[in-house]
Amino acid sequence: MEINFEGKNILVSGAAGHLGEQLVKDYCQSGAATLLLIDSPEHEKDLKKIEKEYEGRTRVKTYIADFRNIEEIIKVVNQIADEGIVVDVLINNAGINIMKKANEMDEEIWDCVVDVNLKGSFFLTKEIGYKSLISQKGNVVFISSQHGVVGNVMRTAYCSSKTGILGLVRALTAEWSVYGVRVNAVSPTYILNEDNESFLMSARERRNMLNKIPLHKYAETEDVSNAIMFLSSDKASMITGHNLVVDGGYTSL
Numbered sequence: 001m002e003i004n005f006e007g008k009n010i011l012v013s014g015a016a017g018h019l020g021e022q023l024v025k026d027y028c029q030s031g032a033a034t035l036l037l038i039d040s041p042e043h044e045k046d047l048k049k050i051e052k053e054y055e056g057r058t059r060v061k062t063y064i065a066d067f068r069n070i071e072e073i074i075k076v077v078n079q080i081a082d083e084g085i086v087v088d089v090l091i092n093n094a095g096i097n098i099m100k101k102a103n104e105m106d107e108e109i110w111d112c113v114v115d116v117n118l119k120g121s122f123f124l125t126k127e128i129g130y131k132s133l134i135s136q137k138g139n140v141v142f143i144s145s146q147h148g149v150v151g152n153v154m155r156t157a158y159c160s161s162k163t164g165i166l167g168l169v170r171a172l173t174a175e176w177s178v179y180g181v182r183v184n185a186v187s188p189t190y191i192l193n194e195d196n197e198s199f200l201m202s203a204r205e206r207r208n209m210l211n212k213i214p215l216h217k218y219a220e221t222e223d224v225s226n227a228i229m230f231l232s233s234d235k236a237s238m239i240t241g242h243n244l245v246v247d248g249g250y251t252s253l
């Protein structure tokens, strides 16, 4: 099955992150016309690096917004519209997890996690939705988590935000199906990357985490990107309101 994004303009948030970079690579390889990449101010240089790396292969445009600040999100969406670009696919990938026990959770940490993961993603989707996705009969994929489906320690804000995303997917499906806009989620288990590998592969975390995944392996960024690419492609044209878990069976036990 060949997935093709020729002629499509794809917007990816959190694009300088581990999964974000994989998505940029995969959408570029699948022929996307334009990659619109958003990340936080601290990743401005990384985005410019990506832009340079893909020069001549596809059109890449980069934007900066702190997802805790709705005005910054609206400014980016207006900038994209002023540049005459309509978005066909939105991937809500920006996310943050600050691990704290419930009794150590304070308002600042709670707001940071929930504002980035849930509120920022909603307002980006709302703005892009009414400016582009509805006219394009486009689609949105939110990146939730296995921890949007099941609970875990040290993650009250994270689990709440990721479960909230699943509610948001259902609510937007109810409102936007009439326009032909599809809205889905992908919920990964722990994703291996060069920064977390030594932690995830330590004896303690293999016991705590790996042993709870029936397939007994962590996800790779490609595993998650494959699911996102499928849901955001025409091959999934009958699928909306869905949460595709990419979890090696974690949430089935």
Ligand SMILES: NC(=O)c1ccc[n+]([C@@H]2O[C@H](COP(=O)([O-])OP(=O)(O)OC[C@H]3O[C@@H](n4cnc5c(N)ncnc54)[C@H](O)[C@@H]3O)[C@@H](O)[C@H]2O)c1
Residues within 6 Å of the ligand: 013, 014, 015, 016, 017, 018, 019, 020, 038, 039, 040, 043, 065, 066, 067, 068, 092, 093, 094, 095, 096, 097, 116, 143, 144, 145, 146, 187, 188, 189, 190, 191, 192
């Ligand atoms: N890594 C995992 O094990 C795992 C598991 C399940 C779900 N997820 C989810 O997958 C997505 C991608 O995760 P990743 O592993 O690539 O993490 P990552 O930290 O490498 O990437 C996340 C990106 O979000 C951006 N971001 C964070 N705060 C922001 C803010 N205030 N404004 C704008 N952007 C901001 C970061 O700058 C970063 O580029 C996230 O939504 C995450 O919650 C990750």
